[in-house]
Amino acid sequence: MLTNAALESYARHTKRRLAYARYKAAGVWRRAEIDRCEYPEGEPGKLNVWLVLEPPVSQGVDAVSIEGVQLIDTAGAVFLETEEAILMDARQEGVLYRISFEFKESLESEVV
Numbered sequence: 001m002l003t004n005a006a007l008e009s010y011a012r013h014t015k016r017r018l019a020y021a022r023y024k025a026a027g028v029w030r031r032a033e034i035d036r037c038e039y040p041e042g043e044p045g046k047l048n049v050w051l052v053l054e055p056p057v058s059q060g061v062d063a064v065s066i067e068g069v070q071l072i073d074t075a076g077a078v079f080l081e082t083e084e085a086i087l088m089d090a091r092q093e094g095v096l097y098r099i100s101f102e103f104k105e106s107l108e109s110e111v112v
Contacts, residue, residue, distance in 0.1 A: 020071075023084075049101070050097070
């Protein structure tokens with residue numbers, strides 16, 4: 001059985017691998033910095049990654065749709081990708097977006 005320390009180690013390793021994020025708004029991928037990462041107390045193996053997705057600057061556009069979010073690792077590869085359908089008012093300062101990782105042990109056995 002993995003210890004809490006081992007689960008926390010997986011979460012910390014994941015955080016070290018993350019470089020930045022990208023989000024697709026109005027059909028264009030835009031870069032977003034990682035706002036913060038946190039390890040919730042009492043939840044070993046959990047990592048929350050917070051992003052602020054800002055609306056693109058466009059004249060005459062009232063709303064924009066965020067269609068996808070990616071986390072990019074330190075080697076420049078896509079680490080995580082998710083499709084979204086978030087409608088953002090163009091007058092908003094941005095959208096606070098959370099991605100949560102939860103590492104758990106799972107034992108599976110197969111009888112042959």
